[in-house]
Amino acid sequence: MTTPNLSTTIKPTWCPGCFNFQILAAFKNHLEKEIKKGKKKEDFAIVTGIGCHAKIFDYVNLNGINSLHGRALPTCLGMKVGNPKLNIFCFAGDGDAYSEGIEHLVHAARYNIDMTFIVHNNQIFALTVGQPTAVTELGFIDKTNPKGVKNPPLNPIELMISLRASFVARVFADAKQIEEVLKEASKHKGFKFIEILQPCLIFHPDINYKNFAYQLKDKKHNPKDLNSATKRAREFDYDKLTKKTKIPLGVFYIEKKPTFEEKIK
Numbered sequence: 001m002t003t004p005n006l007s008t009t010i011k012p013t014w015c016p017g018c019f020n021f022q023i024l025a026a027f028k029n030h031l032e033k034e035i036k037k038g039k040k041k042e043d044f045a046i047v048t049g050i051g052c053h054a055k056i057f058d059y060v061n062l063n064g065i066n067s068l069h070g071r072a073l074p075t076c077l078g079m080k081v082g083n084p085k086l087n088i089f090c091f092a093g094d095g096d097a098y099s100e101g102i103e104h105l106v107h108a109a110r111y112n113i114d115m116t117f118i119v120h121n122n123q124i125f126a127l128t129v130g131q132p133t134a135v136t137e138l139g140f141i142d143k144t145n146p147k148g149v150k151n152p153p154l155n156p157i158e159l160m161i162s163l164r165a166s167f168v169a170r171v172f173a174d175a176k177q178i179e180e181v182l183k184e185a186s187k188h189k190g191f192k193f194i195e196i197l198q199p200c201l202i203f204h205p206d207i208n209y210k211n212f213a214y215q216l217k218d219k220k221h222n223p224k225d226l227n228s229a230t231k232r233a234r235e236f237d238y239d240k241l242t243k244k245t246k247i248p249l250g251v252f253y254i255e256k257k258p259t260f261e262e263k264i265k
């Protein structure tokens with residue numbers, strides 16, 4: 001079988017060196033491998049929110065919907081009701097997923113929709129030039145917060161585990177790490193939450209994160225252990241980095257349970 005062309009003719013307008021290019025490359029590689037294994041391009045769909053991350057919609061030659069800011073997940077839900085077999089990859093920013101659209105994320109995890117939700121977490125509203133989101137660190141200053149952010153950041157990994165989301169992972173925006181987690185996630189049926197730490201080179205350039213990270217699999221972490229997953233999730237609170245900061249990466253939590261599609265049959 002020949003591999004269909006997954007590229008479009010649209011030239012990316014991300015900043016040179018933007019970590020979104022790593023996400024794009026990994027996603028296309030993953031799809032190509034799935035198609036080589038026998039899946040059809042039409043088995044997949046792409047859904048995005050609005051933001052820098054959402055430009056990925058223009059660069060991948062797949063059916064789908066470039067949805068509204070914060071409303072990508074209800075769009076996926078509707079698509080799944082219409083076609084439960086569709087393999088949906090939904091891309092959202094942290095503004096999209098954790099600020100504007102947090103209510104949808106909570107319920108998508110509860111419903112256990114069988115789909116993959118990928119958050120490009122740059123801890124900033126990037127497309128609108130750098131306002132803080134729900135995961136921006138305390139004290140961050142911009143024109144909308146001249147005295148600095150006063151509310152502590154949300155911990156999305158801890159939130160997802162507390163909701164018993166059925167697959168919870170976090171990786172750095174490195175194509176190899178992303179491809180690996182997509183491969184792991186493809187074996188799982190249910191709501192697959194994957195957060196990608198994706199520094200924004202202009203408005204939130206935390207490339208330093210790599211130096212604080214460790215891989216959960218190197219610590220023999222068991223993703224079926226809820227208590228251990230919660231403990232690991234609390235190791236990084238998304239606030240300012242200190243000498244003691246540790247950022248666990250990899251699969252935190254996996255739980256097998258009935259999917260939304262099975263429940264509405």
Ligand SMILES: Cc1ncc(C[n+]2csc(CCOP(=O)(O)OP(=O)(O)O)c2C)c(N)n1
Nearest residue numbers: 051052053069093094095096124125126127
């Ligand atoms: C309902 C709605 N609210 C606000 C906006 C304005 N807006 C467009 S992009 C954006 C920022 C997106 O930030 P994020 O989701 O974190 O993605 P990023 O640009 O960082 O990839 C905002 C606030 C909008 N388009 N629609």
